[in-house]
Amino acid sequence: xxxxxxxxxxxxxxxxxxxxxxxxxxxxxxxxxxxxxxxxxxxxxxxxxxxxxxxxxxxxxxxxxxxxxxxxxxxxxxxxxxxxxxxxxxxxxxxxxxxxxxxxxx
Amino acid sequence: xxxxxxxxxxxxxxxxxxxxxxxxxxxxxxxxxxxxxxxxxxxxxxxxxxxxxxxxxxxxxxxxxxxxxxxxxxxxxxxxxxxxxxxxxxxxxxxxxxxxxxxxxxxxxxxxxxxxxxxxxxxxxxxxxxxxxxxxxxxxxxxxxxxxxxxxxxxxxxxxxxxxxxxxxxxxxxxxxxxxxxxxxxxxxxxxxxxxxxxxxxxxxxxxxxxxxxxxxxxxxxxxxxxxxxxxxxxxxxxxxxxxxxxxxxxxxxxxxxxxxxxxxxxxxxxxxxxxxxxxxxxxxxxxxxxxxxxxxxxxxxxxxxxxxxxxxxxxxxxxxxxxxxxxxxxxxxxxxxxxxxxxxxxxxxxxxxxxxxxxxxxxxxxxxxxxxxxxxxxxxxxxxxxxxxxxxxxxxxxxxxxxxxxxxxxxxxxxxxxxxxxxxxxxxxxxxxxxxxxxxxxxxxxxxxxxxxxxxxxxxxxxxxxxxxxx
Numbered sequence: 001x002x003x004x005x006x007x008x009x010x011x012x013x014x015x016x017x018x019x020x021x022x023x024x025x026x027x028x029x030x031x032x033x034x035x036x037x038x039x040x041x042x043x044x045x046x047x048x049x050x051x052x053x054x055x056x057x058x059x060x061x062x063x064x065x066x067x068x069x070x071x072x073x074x075x076x077x078x079x080x081x082x083x084x085x086x087x088x089x090x091x092x093x094x095x096x097x098x099x100x101x102x103x104x105x106x
Numbered sequence: 107x108x109x110x111x112x113x114x115x116x117x118x119x120x121x122x123x124x125x126x127x128x129x130x131x132x133x134x135x136x137x138x139x140x141x142x143x144x145x146x147x148x149x150x151x152x153x154x155x156x157x158x159x160x161x162x163x164x165x166x167x168x169x170x171x172x173x174x175x176x177x178x179x180x181x182x183x184x185x186x187x188x189x190x191x192x193x194x195x196x197x198x199x200x201x202x203x204x205x206x207x208x209x210x211x212x213x214x215x216x217x218x219x220x221x222x223x224x225x226x227x228x229x230x231x232x233x234x235x236x237x238x239x240x241x242x243x244x245x246x247x248x249x250x251x252x253x254x255x256x257x258x259x260x261x262x263x264x265x266x267x268x269x270x271x272x273x274x275x276x277x278x279x280x281x282x283x284x285x286x287x288x289x290x291x292x293x294x295x296x297x298x299x300x301x302x303x304x305x306x307x308x309x310x311x312x313x314x315x316x317x318x319x320x321x322x323x324x325x326x327x328x329x330x331x332x333x334x335x336x337x338x339x340x341x342x343x344x345x346x347x348x349x350x351x352x353x354x355x356x357x358x359x360x361x362x363x364x365x366x367x368x369x370x371x372x373x374x375x376x377x378x379x380x381x382x383x384x385x386x387x388x389x390x391x392x393x394x395x396x397x398x399x400x401x402x403x404x405x406x407x408x409x410x411x412x413x414x415x416x417x418x419x420x421x422x423x424x425x426x427x428x429x430x431x432x433x434x435x436x437x438x439x440x441x442x443x444x445x446x447x448x449x450x451x452x453x454x455x456x457x458x459x460x461x462x463x464x465x466x467x468x469x470x471x472x473x474x475x476x477x478x479x480x481x482x483x484x485x486x487x488x489x490x491x492x493x494x495x496x497x498x499x500x501x502x503x504x505x506x507x508x509x510x511x512x513x514x515x516x517x518x519x520x521x522x523x524x525x526x527x528x529x530x531x532x533x534x535x536x537x538x539x540x541x542x543x544x545x546x547x548x549x550x551x552x553x554x555x556x557x558x559x560x561x562x563x564x565x566x567x568x569x570x571x572x573x574x575x576x577x578x
Contacts, residue, residue: 042194046334048514105422
């Protein structure tokens with residue numbers, strides 16, 4: 001099985017690199033290796049697991065329903081349905097999801 | 107008549123008398139709303155949903171067991187937690203296996219809580235026969251729910267025919283339409299869908315029913331994929347949020363009528379009918395419009411509505427646009443005399459006299475936290491969030507609330523909750539005087555929860571409450 005090195009980069013926190021198999025989502029690999037990543041629905045609808053791809057190639061294996069086109073353009077990815085096609089560098093942690101939608105009245 | 111002040115925090119005993127003299131059997135509730143109000147004891151325990159979704163932790167969501175007995179040494183503390191077996195559920199609303207609507211069902215006991223995960227679509231069945239030591243009895247995994255092309259469980263009510271009905275906000279992909287999932291009351295297995303014909307109803311959120319009148323009313327939030335990631339005004343403009351409520355035939359399980367409010371009723375969430383089983387009217391809080399809409403049945407069996415309370419948007423010096431109140435929860439006292447609701451963005455909780463149902467009268471208001479409240483701390487603790495989910499004591503003398511709404515929406519409006527957790531607070535209510543007062547002695551800081559900070563959402567008492575029970 002092909003595996004790729006995926007670097008998980010917590011803002012203001014640690015950076016850790018884990019091996020993710022090509023048929024494994026980043027969230028699955030993180031759970032297997034006991035890395036703390038937020039997640040919710042596990043099928044791409046809720047956005048709790050949102051990360052931001054800095055480098056590399058991650059593909060969504062289901063429709064990324066939680067993301068709007070502007071999010072995808074800006075590099076946001078749903079790690080519960082994302083599998084690596086190369087080594088990757090991803091910003092992770094709960095604060096990434098919080099960027100998807102801002103306070104509309106502020 | 108036997109008038110036994112049964113402590114409703116004690117394990118429910120189907121043989122226990124509770125003044126149910128006009129029936130031969132003893133069921134799990136109270137014969138009337140007044141019986142629940144006057145014959146139950148003061149609440150001693152609260153169950154509170156405590157999600158950790160959207161926080162940087164690998165601890166799961168939990169059910170908090172809170173001591174609300176003021177004579178106890180552990181008053182206003184989390185005395186037990188029931189941790190979920192998985193992460194990512196987002197515990198939100200929950201309900202009982204039975205309530206007063208099954209008052210005539212001999213042998214049934216109110217002893218299990220049905221606790222859904224809003225994001226995971228997992229449904230937990232909790233044995234709460236001993237309210238101080240609840241335990242997970244059974245877990246319905248998401249795959250079993252998705253098989254019925256449903257997701258995102260929300261409101262749980264027991265219904266008289268030995269069933270439990272849960273409103274489901276999405277299909278198996280987190281899109282529309284949603285529906286209703288029915289569980290068996292005996293073994294908590296999935297029966298399938300409740301509805302026989304949903305007509306053109308797509309969105310779901312809360313529901314209420316009046317078995318005496320054969321009616322159910324349901325409300326609208328949005329598709330899970332729309333509200334899950336956060337609140338985006340573009341979605342409102344694109345018509346992806348609800349503005350209607352739906353009338354269903356309770357007997358035939360068919361959709362009958364839609365009341366479309368338009369902007370005046372944007373995002374109608376919590377729906378409450380008067381407790382009096384003869385009544386055919388109630389209120390729904392339109393969260394985004396920040397209006398309270400009254401609805402009622404006409405003589406010809408169709409339904410009508412009118413806005414009876416409007417919360418004005420407010421200018422905030424640091425915000426670009428006027429800020430709506432965001433009416434996120436509503437509640438009617440068991441004597442149908444007072445309506446309470448929260449303005450989660452403004453930061454107040456209001457009390458209205460509804461003795462004249464079409465002309466609610468504001469009698470009192472408490473500001474605590476939020477974006478406009480003068481009071482921003484209690485017991486030296488910053489109030490993170492604002493009044494949100496409400497629960498009233500059965501006797502109508504104590505109002506409790508929590509301050510978190512939904513993980514992704516918290517992140518937009520009160521981001522500190524993600525790091526430090528939210529709060530549970532309380533006011534003393536004086537119904538004879540039509541006023542309430544913040545109880546500064548009471549505070550449960552979920553920032554100090556065992557295992558780390560958590561959000562706090564819906565509150566229920568063992569023995570039933572103002573939003574759990576319906577009368578036949």
